Ligand SMILES: [Ca+2]
């Protein structure tokens with residue numbers, strides 16, 4: 001009986017955690033397994049959804065808006081995996097200038113401060129690491 005009660009308490013705690021954690025993710029326009037860049041602060045405006053590397057945002061369409069140089073907030077909603085962190089880059093096809101390193105579960109409602117200012121409306125690519 002004691003063991004069953006503990007199991008029930010553990011299950012309740014886990015459910016509580018899941019419910020408690022859900023609003024964070026559901027508050028942003030991004031799905032599990034994706035890295036998302038958002039046009040506006042607080043995950044607003046047009047959003048681009050990525051599951052793989054992309055070194056050139058100039059050929060990506062985010063709800064009618066070109067993805068290049070629009071990022072004001074971002075979400076790394078990756079599943080746990082070997083490559084679930086993100087390097088965000090300032091330039092197209094160029095990994096020399098890293099704007100940010102975003103570990104899995106990073107939801108930044110505003111990109112600044114970053115690795116090197118300015119960071120708003122600068123991102124042009126990213127890589128999973
Ligand atoms: Ca923007």
Ligand SMILES: [Ca+2]
Pocket residue numbers: 068069089090091092121122123124
């Ligand atoms: Ca750029």
